[in-house]
Structure formats: C-alpha cells, structure tokens
Amino acid sequence: MRLKNRVALLTAAAGAGIGQATARAMAKEGAQVIITDAHEDRVLDVAGDIKDLYGIETLGLKCDVTDRAEVERAVHAALEKFGHIDILVNNAGTNRPSQVADMTDDMWDIVINTSLRGTFYCSRAVMPAMMKQNYGRIVTITSVAGFMGLKAGHAHYAAAKAGAMAFTRCLAMEAAPYHITANTIAPSFIYNEFIPHIYPEDEIERMYENIPYPRKGTPQDVANTAVFLVSEEGEYITGQTICVTGGSWMR
Numbered sequence: 209m210r211l212k213n214r215v216a217l218l219t220a221a222a223g224a225g226i227g228q229a230t231a232r233a234m235a236k237e238g239a240q241v242i243i244t245d246a247h248e249d250r251v252l253d254v255a256g257d258i259k260d261l262y263g264i265e266t267l268g269l270k271c272d273v274t275d276r277a278e279v280e281r282a283v284h285a286a287l288e289k290f291g292h293i294d295i296l297v298n299n300a301g302t303n304r305p306s307q308v309a310d311m312t313d314d315m316w317d318i319v320i321n322t323s324l325r326g327t328f329y330c331s332r333a334v335m336p337a338m339m340k341q342n343y344g345r346i347v348t349i350t351s352v353a354g355f356m357g358l359k360a361g362h363a364h365y366a367a368a369k370a371g372a373m374a375f376t377r378c379l380a381m382e383a384a385p386y387h388i389t390a391n392t393i394a395p396s397f398i399y400n401e402f403i404p405h406i407y408p409e410d411e412i413e414r415m416y417e418n419i420p421y422p423r424k425g426t427p428q429d430v431a432n433t434a435v436f437l438v439s440e441e442g443e444y445i446t447g448q449t450i451c452v453t454g455g456s457w458m459r
C-alpha cells in the first residue's frame with residue numbers, strides 16, 4: 209500500500225495499454241484513481257471495475273487532453289470529489305505514421321497536440337493545487353522515439369515526445385521548491401491489442417527484432433516504473449527520463 213491516501217489522475221487510462229495498467233497498479237497500491245480518456249463510455253466501465261476490484265474510490269471522466277476546457281473541467285471535478293490531486297500521469301499520446309513529404313497538417317496537429325499540448329494542459333491545470341499542498345508527482349509517458357532517428361514515418365511523434373521530455377525538465381526545475389517531481393518514462397515497443405490498428409505487421413516485427421531482452425515489453429513494465437517514481441522511494445528523482453526498453457535503447 210505504498211500509495212495509500214494518494215489521489216492519482218491519469219489521462220488516456222481507459223484503453224488496452226499503459227494508461228489503464230498504470231491506473232490499476234496505482235489502485236493496487238492504495239491510491240484513489242481518476243480515470244480520464246477521450247473515450248467516454250470506457251472511462252465509466254474502467255473506473256467502476258477498478259473500484260470493485262481494489263475497494264478504493266474512483267472517478268471516471270471524459271477528457272480529451274487536446275481540449276483545454278475538458279482538461280480544466282476534469283481537474284476541477286477531481287478536486288471537488290477528492291480535495292487533492294497528488295499524482296498526474298500524462299499518458300495520452302497518438303501516432304499517424306507518415307513520411308514528412310506526405311504528412312498533412314492534420315496528422316501533425318493531432319500527434320503534437322495529444323502528446324505535447326496535452327501534457328502542457330494537464331500539468332498546468334494540476335500545478336496550482338500541487339503547489340498549494342506542497343506535494344506532487346507528475347509522470348509523462350514519452351518514448352525512445354524522442355531520442356532516435358526513425359525512418360518509418362515518426363517525425364511528428366518523435367518531435368512531440370522529445371518536446372515532452374524538454375518540457376518536463378523545465379517543469380521539474382519550477383516545481384522542485386514545492387516538493388513536486390516531474391519525470392518521463394520512455395518505453396520502446398509495448399504491445400497491446402490495438403497496436404495492429406496503428407502499425408503494419410512488418411513494422412511490428414521490426415520493432416521486436418530490436419529488443420535484446422528475450423520477452424515482449426508489457427504495459428505492466430511501464431506501470432511498475434511509474435509506481436516507483438510516484439512512491440516515497442522515488443522522491444529524489446526529478447527531471448529525468450527513465451527508459452523501459454528491454455535494452456533496445458541504452459543511454
């Protein structure tokens with residue numbers, strides 16, 4: 209119960225991947241969780257399921273992180289119900305693979321706005337409450353794409369993730385005097401059932417080939433790292449990007 213009495217707000221937490229796994233891992237450690245996602249129906253199902261399973265209070269809210277008003281409404285509703293938000297997990301991210309020569313403005317906007325603008329909107333919205341309570345943990349899910357040159361149409365995605373890392377370093381500097389930490393987790397390929405809708409089969413196989421550790425990375429691997437960063441044991445780590453890659457990216 210490392211997160212007992214903590215309240216965690218997570219974005220994009222009603223899908224099949226890292227967001228929901230992290231919400232469950234935090235609830236298992238005693239945190240009360242606010243499940244937000246652009247997908248309205250699923251947030252209620254996931255919040256209800258976690259509440260029943262772990263016996264903690266939850267809240268399910270529709271929140272598209274690219275919509276400033278929805279982000280502000282979600283944070284307001286969370287504060288109304290719980291009185292405090294101790295943990296923010298900026299998990300929302302999306303990709304529309306395309307070579308730069310073919311990339312449309314819409315592709316650029318949705319990818320940048322989800323990972324980068326969304327991280328800014330959510331972090332800005334929780335900061336006043338965290339500063340007032342003199343405590344907070346912000347974790348943003350980025351990607352090793354933020355470090356690497358990639359040829360499979362990830363230029364906008366890589367730029368968004370690198371931007372979120374840079375944003376986090378500056379946020380960490382501003383937040384530190386208030387005992388607020390801000391870090392990112394950069395996974396490499398983490399499989400879930402929706403991945404084949406985003407990437408072609410040969411790209412998925414290529415991503416596996418580049419991972420030295422002899423198993424597939426799972427959403428739980430990233431969730432475990434997030435729990436550590438937001439726990440008391442992670443207190444002195446801030447401004448960092450922790451890579452969860454099975455060795456496919458080493459710094």
Ligand SMILES: NC(=O)c1ccc[n+]([C@@H]2O[C@H](COP(=O)([O-])OP(=O)(O)OC[C@H]3O[C@@H](n4cnc5c(N)ncnc54)[C@H](O)[C@@H]3O)[C@@H](O)[C@H]2O)c1
Nearest residue numbers: 220222223224225226227246272273299300301351397398
């Ligand atoms: N899966 C991977 O291989 C991988 C690798 C590196 C980084 N990441 C990053 O990890 C994060 C989680 O990805 P995942 O693949 O584990 O899926 P996930 O299940 O955690 O997230 C998918 C969910 O995101 C929601 N979503 C999409 N756009 C949104 C928006 N604008 N606002 C709110 N919710 C939105 C969807 O409704 C869906 O429920 C993303 O930021 C992704 O870029 C994933």
